[in-house]
Amino acid sequence: MKHIALFVLTLAYPSMVSAQPSNQFLGLDLAGGWVSGGAVPGRPVNADPWVTTFNGWGVDGNVRVLRPWFGVAGTFSRTSGADYTLTSIAAGPRVTSPYFRYGFRGFAHGLAGIATLKSPSGFNDDSPTFTAGAGFDLGYFGRFQIDYVRQDLPGVEKNDVRATLGAVLPLCFRNCRSYGIDGLTVPAW
Numbered sequence: 001m002k003h004i005a006l007f008v009l010t011l012a013y014p015s016m017v018s019a020q021p022s023n024q025f026l027g028l029d030l031a032g033g034w035v036s037g038g039a040v041p042g043r044p045v046n047a048d049p050w051v052t053t054f055n056g057w058g059v060d061g062n063v064r065v066l067r068p069w070f071g072v073a074g075t076f077s078r079t080s081g082a083d084y085t086l087t088s089i090a091a092g093p094r095v096t097s098p099y100f101r102y103g104f105r106g107f108a109h110g111l112a113g114i115a116t117l118k119s120p121s122g123f124n125d126d127s128p129t130f131t132a133g134a135g136f137d138l139g140y141f142g143r144f145q146i147d148y149v150r151q152d153l154p155g156v157e158k159n160d161v162r163a164t165l166g167a168v169l170p171l172c173f174r175n176c177r178s179y180g181i182d183g184l185t186v187p188a189w
Helices: 002-019
Strands: 025-039 053-066 070-081 084-096 104-118 124-138 142-151 159-174
Touching: 025 070, 025 142, 053 084, 070 104, 084 124, 124 159
Parallel strands: none
Antiparallel strands: 025 053, 025 159, 053 070, 070 084, 084 104, 104 124, 124 142, 142 159
16 A cells, blocks of 8 residues: 555655745656556466466556756556566656657656565565666657566565556646657646
């Protein structure tokens, strides 16, 4: 429950900083999509990777404050495979480039949080999780991300790679630069 509260707090951050002077930058990126990565415990060597890999969904929020390139990100994902469920929540700093001429921008982050593995027998195991990743947004709506994930759960690779393919909605509330390079401008904030 503490982890969900942390995630909600991360997404609610823009309203908390509204007391800042109106000349300070404020942006919010909301994203979500399909997440895949990591072999389920007990995976046979020649097994079908689609069935024995964790697949599911994830959501992501990034509050960019003070500077257009710096933000605090929070992620939540729930994936499953072979009757195992892996839930993770993490937060940390993210740097984001402006949108370039052809509607492309990059980002990189370092996140820390907790992952929970639920086995078919109902047993749960928790582990700290550390994520370092990067990705790019194409236009104002498409996102591709690749992450290195470090966690210590029984039967799950300690060092793993996770990929995310989804959508992003970048919003700019205050002190936006021209031509939409900070995201979609929300008027009168």
